[in-house]
Amino acid sequence: MKIALVGYGKMGKTIERLATSRGHEIVARLGRNDQMKQAQIADVAIEFTSPESVLNNLNELIKLNIPTVCGTTGWNDDLDDISNLVIKENCSLVHASNFSLGVNLFFELNKKLAAMMSTFNEYKVSMNEIHHTEKKDAPSGTAITLFEGLKDPLKKTNWSLEQTNDEQIVTIDAIREEDVKGTHSIFYSSDIDEIEIKHTAHSRDGFALGAVIAAEWIHGKKGVFTMKDVLGL
Numbered sequence: 001m002k003i004a005l006v007g008y009g010k011m012g013k014t015i016e017r018l019a020t021s022r023g024h025e026i027v028a029r030l031g032r033n034d035q036m037k038q039a040q041i042a043d044v045a046i047e048f049t050s051p052e053s054v055l056n057n058l059n060e061l062i063k064l065n066i067p068t069v070c071g072t073t074g075w076n077d078d079l080d081d082i083s084n085l086v087i088k089e090n091c092s093l094v095h096a097s098n099f100s101l102g103v104n105l106f107f108e109l110n111k112k113l114a115a116m117m118s119t120f121n122e123y124k125v126s127m128n129e130i131h132h133t134e135k136k137d138a139p140s141g142t143a144i145t146l147f148e149g150l151k152d153p154l155k156k157t158n159w160s161l162e163q164t165n166d167e168q169i170v171t172i173d174a175i176r177e178e179d180v181k182g183t184h185s186i187f188y189s190s191d192i193d194e195i196e197i198k199h200t201a202h203s204r205d206g207f208a209l210g211a212v213i214a215a216e217w218i219h220g221k222k223g224v225f226t227m228k229d230v231l232g233l
């Protein structure tokens with residue numbers, strides 16, 4: 001398959017290595033000042049840029065009718081508009097806050113644990129996420145997806161980066177430390193004990209491999225999908 005990389009930073013370079021090892025050809029590597037039309041020679045574009053660039057990039061890719069895998073985080077509020085555009089232009093998009101198999105299994109575990117904890121009010125839920133200091137968004141997209149997975153069973157309305165006594169709000173502590181690839185923990189704490197579930201990424205390879213698998217999967221499909229569709233979870 002011919003792949004265009006939109007964004008050639010930490011993720012773009014890791015995706016190049018994994019895509020090449022699976023027999024794909026990288027036909028374009030687009031940076032901030034490049035013309036999106038260069039991606040038209042590809043079968044699929046893989047977009048990992050930044051919260052400020054992603055909407056413009058997705059608009060251009062979809063209007064050029066290039067099937068796209070998007071891993072950039074920080075644009076949840078615009079998902080409906082982008083999805084409508086994909087449908088209108090008869091294009092295809094896979095988006096995910098986290099493309100790794102391990103985190104997608106962790107998303108399912110989070111939902112099951114939240115359903116189990118929903119009747120035990122003595123436990124207070126909270127979360128933390130740890131990432132490298134270059135990360136632009138907080139909380140991480142993965143932490144927001146984890147929140148979405150537990151909010152209904154636990155009757156929560158929103159998340160907050162600050163500590164709060166509001167029982168409907170889940171506190172997410174966003175910690176930034178040198179070179180951390182991505183760690184997410186969910187805590188259920190009572191006066192007596194604590195239950196913790198945790199996912200630790202040892203490298204970016206899991207995110208990149210998932211994005212390449214999503215690119216292979218979307219080839220020839222139309223519509224808006226997530227990694228849950230790709231993995232059949």
Ligand SMILES: NC(=O)C1=CN([C@@H]2O[C@H](COP(=O)(O)OP(=O)(O)OC[C@H]3O[C@@H](n4cnc5c(N)ncnc54)[C@H](O)[C@@H]3O)[C@@H](O)[C@H]2O)C=CC1
Nearest residue numbers: 007008009010011031032049053071072073097098099207
């Ligand atoms: N969904 C997932 O599994 C994962 C998502 N991410 C997300 O992916 C994004 C990128 O992460 P990294 O590669 O670590 O960041 P990075 O900062 O290392 O690389 C981003 C690259 O995109 C370039 N860029 C910015 N605007 C652009 C534009 N308009 N067109 C083309 N290139 C542009 C930057 O110059 C930079 O080279 C972030 O939003 C991050 O949260 C990161 C890892 C996994």
Ligand SMILES: O=C(O)C1=N[C@H](C(=O)O)C[C@H](O)C1
Nearest residue numbers: 073097098135140141142182
């Ligand atoms: O910026 C990162 O590095 C990561 N971003 C994604 C997120 O915001 O959840 C996925 C992963 O945790 C790494």
